[in-house]
Amino acid sequence: MSAADKAVVALPLPDDTEKHKQSVVGMANKRYFDDVLPFREEEIREALKREAKKHRWWKESAVKKMQIGELENGSCTQYVLESYTEARSTSEATEAYTLGQYLDRYGYTREGHGDNLGSSSQQNPWDYEVLPGMMFVEQTRVMELPGSSRMGSCASCNAEGNTHCFHCRGNGQDKCGFCRGTGMKSGVAHPAVYTHPMVASFPHADLSRGYSSSSTAMVRHGNNTYGVGTPMYFMSKTGVPPPGMGTHDLCYMCHGRGVRECTYCKGGGKKVCSTCGGSGSVRTFSKLIVQFELEKSDYITPCEIPEHLIRQAESKEIFMETANYVRPISKFHVKEVNDNSRLLCVKHLERVMGKSRVIQQRHALYAIPTCRVKFTLGNHSGEFWAYGKDTRIYFPKYPAKCTIL
Ligand SMILES: [Zn+2]
């Protein structure tokens, strides 16, 4: 049974929602933001040599000849906000259970567990503490809602303990698979090709008595069942075998009847109910489904180096804070970072407000050092960028590469 299809969402309690609202107003305590070290010329020259090795058309000798001029150090800042939330829902479930098992486990009444004060709809799924295995990791936990257990009769079999066999539709007999219902040995012509006046029937003509699962029309004659139009059916009507036919012409599996005992129910036409295991009773309970979700958003200050390159570079964590509800950053020296911190904090809370409960939030600032480098090589001059703690090189305009380096 899939838990998702009939799950009932449990909305978080109102005071949780109130906490959400308050967390975006007010100020955080004094915060300290770390900084990055500026690039030095030697580091940049080393990085250029490494870069030259990666490109066949760059010459390392050119790196040596290059005159490095002005270095304009700066940095890019990435703000990352993560919200770890939980959403809860319930879903009804049943399992095969005998009354004896139930009494052993829950004691006295048939109506339910001793501390069960009513149906599961009266129990609040938020009353129970459920902890994630690891914080800030998405996961789903499913458990039985305490006190929701009750005993009931099986709806699948109307408490009878067994159901009609699906394969033979409760008939107990099914088309013979060896002769495909003809009753004939393979290679022998079917007798119905000569229509007998007393039989006046073609195979499978009597569809009113047929079963769609087998598409074989069956007739019960005393204790025997025949497929309509088979040699045995012919004999039951006429008292003699079809003309020109002997026992050796009949299918040896069904002996000319065209039908065989259903292998699924062994001819009984009934099967043990799979829902209640034959006991006719089931235990019903509510499953509590707790989904721990992680929402992550970020903002990177604009810079002349393309953002996808900045994202790959090694950065330095200059600030990190974890709280039940983090307050937006407001005192960073870059206004856009403060603005976007506030925007993302509001956006995160709006998204979960009234739907999920925030367990924890964390936010961080990462600095990616950048440096605009002016250079001359022979009579050519230009500029490139060094960036990242791992000192990567970026040429904004790759002209004919070999003419530069
Ligand atoms: Zn057969």
Ligand SMILES: [Zn+2]
């Ligand atoms: Zn059957």
Ligand SMILES: [Zn+2]
């Ligand atoms: Zn049942």
